[in-house]
Amino acid sequence: MGQFAPQHTLKKLPPRREKVETIEILRGVNKASTALAELKGIAKTIPNQAMLINAIILQEAKDSSEIENIITTQDELYKALTVVSSKVSSETKEVVNYRKAILTGFDTLKKQQFLRVNDIVAIQQELVDNNAGIRSTPGTVLKNETTGEIVYTPPQDKAEINDLLSNFIQFFNERDEELSPLINLAILHYQFESIHPFYDGNGRTGRILNILYLILNELIDVPILYLSSYIIQNKQEYYRLLSHTNKTGEFEEWILYMLKAVENTSKSTIEKISKIKNQVDLTIEKVQNQLPKMYRKELVELLFEQPYSKIEHLVTKLNVERKAASRYLKSLEEIGVLKAHKIGRETLYINVGLIEVLKQ
Numbered sequence: 001m002g003q004f005a006p007q008h009t010l011k012k013l014p015p016r017r018e019k020v021e022t023i024e025i026l027r028g029v030n031k032a033s034t035a036l037a038e039l040k041g042i043a044k045t046i047p048n049q050a051m052l053i054n055a056i057i058l059q060e061a062k063d064s065s066e067i068e069n070i071i072t073t074q075d076e077l078y079k080a081l082t083v084v085s086s087k088v089s090s091e092t093k094e095v096v097n098y099r100k101a102i103l104t105g106f107d108t109l110k111k112q113q114f115l116r117v118n119d120i121v122a123i124q125q126e127l128v129d130n131n132a133g134i135r136s137t138p139g140t141v142l143k144n145e146t147t148g149e150i151v152y153t154p155p156q157d158k159a160e161i162n163d164l165l166s167n168f169i170q171f172f173n174e175r176d177e178e179l180s181p182l183i184n185l186a187i188l189h190y191q192f193e194s195i196h197p198f199y200d201g202n203g204r205t206g207r208i209l210n211i212l213y214l215i216l217n218e219l220i221d222v223p224i225l226y227l228s229s230y231i232i233q234n235k236q237e238y239y240r241l242l243s244h245t246n247k248t249g250e251f252e253e254w255i256l257y258m259l260k261a262v263e264n265t266s267k268s269t270i271e272k273i274s275k276i277k278n279q280v281d282l283t284i285e286k287v288q289n290q291l292p293k294m295y296r297k298e299l300v301e302l303l304f305e306q307p308y309s310k311i312e313h314l315v316t317k318l319n320v321e322r323k324a325a326s327r328y329l330k331s332l333e334e335i336g337v338l339k340a341h342k343i344g345r346e347t348l349y350i351n352v353g354l355i356e357v358l359k360q
């Protein structure tokens with residue numbers, strides 16, 4: 001094959017049923033569904049959903065970008081979100097964009113209860129911060145990162161890309177009465193990546209579509225399940241199986257991989273939520289005991305919605321004077337809940353306990 005990997009004609013959805021519904025796959029669906037249902041239930045017990053969503057989305061923005069070798073640190077990210085700064089690296093900016101793109105997609109889906117191809121284009125545009133849109137010039141090929149060998153040539157013709165995208169979106173929006181949505185999730189992700197409709201950002205856009213598909217099918221209510229941490233740990237397999245399916249049209253191994261990813265990340269997210277919840281309880285207790293006059297539930301929740309907080313956050317959210325806000329933050333620092341961090345003229349107060357949990 002060498003340089004001239006033949007272009008495989010990508011078939012429209014759905015694939016033949018017996019290819020995607022083997023006994024092993026059904027076993028995998030079972031395990032993944034159980035874990036995901038548990039996650040859905042536990043997420044509901046967190047009273048303040050913004051707290052949960054903020055922390056988890058940011059982690060995903062970081063992980064999903066890391067798969068594409070866009071690296072930033074959690075510290076830099078939070079600072080970029082909190083302080084208006086021109087010193088933010090382009091990588092961090094892309095990760096911040098990724099977060100916005102997830103939220104845009106989530107809002108659109110909530111409003112419409114379906115997605116259009118244009119909504120996908122809008123998500124990708126927000127992500128890459130340019131308006132190149134759907135590919136219209138041929139030349140995009142997928143290469144092996146180390147050897148440079150062409151592993152896959154996606155469709156090059158604009159009309160064909162558009163045609164495959166309409167087929168994709170129809171399958172995405174359809175409520176399948178027969179096949180498990182988790183099997184469809186795997187098929188859809190494969191198909192989107194193989195259409196590869198954009199010059200760049202296909203991986204990240206495709207991974208945003210994954211969580212939107214789970215929400216559309218009510219397998220989860222809020223955008224908190226992400227496969228990227230699993231994909232990072234099993235990245236070679238991710239690429240190998242996409243290629244394997246391109247070449248052979250066989251879906252079983254790919255679907256099993258995606259089911260394992262759902263099961264695994266559901267379990268780790270459950271753990272993370274329980275740690276966050278613990279940390280909230282501990283903080284409430286500490287503030288109640290040591291600063292009884294200052295204690296308000298909303299105050300503690302704010303520290304978890306905004307792991308790096310500043311005076312303005314308190315002023316707007318809690319409706320207090322600047323002076324009072326500043327006093328709150330200083331007292332919380334004295335009892336060890338927050339740690340002050342100066343950036344230029346601005347002081348950020350870091351929720352140290354939460355940052356520890358999120359780093360694990």
Ligand SMILES: Nc1ncnc2c1ncn2[C@@H]1O[C@H](COP(=O)(O)OP(=O)(O)O)[C@@H](O)[C@H]1O
Pocket residue numbers: 067068142151152193194198199200201202203204205206239242243244246
């Ligand atoms: N053989 C393949 N077939 C289909 N899709 C693939 C294959 N190999 C990699 N991909 C997908 O392509 C993505 C990278 O595409 P790219 O447009 O650069 O996305 P991003 O900018 O988000 O990195 C990978 O994350 C993966 O999902």
Ligand SMILES: [Mg+2]
Pocket residue numbers: 068200201
């Ligand atoms: Mg890329």
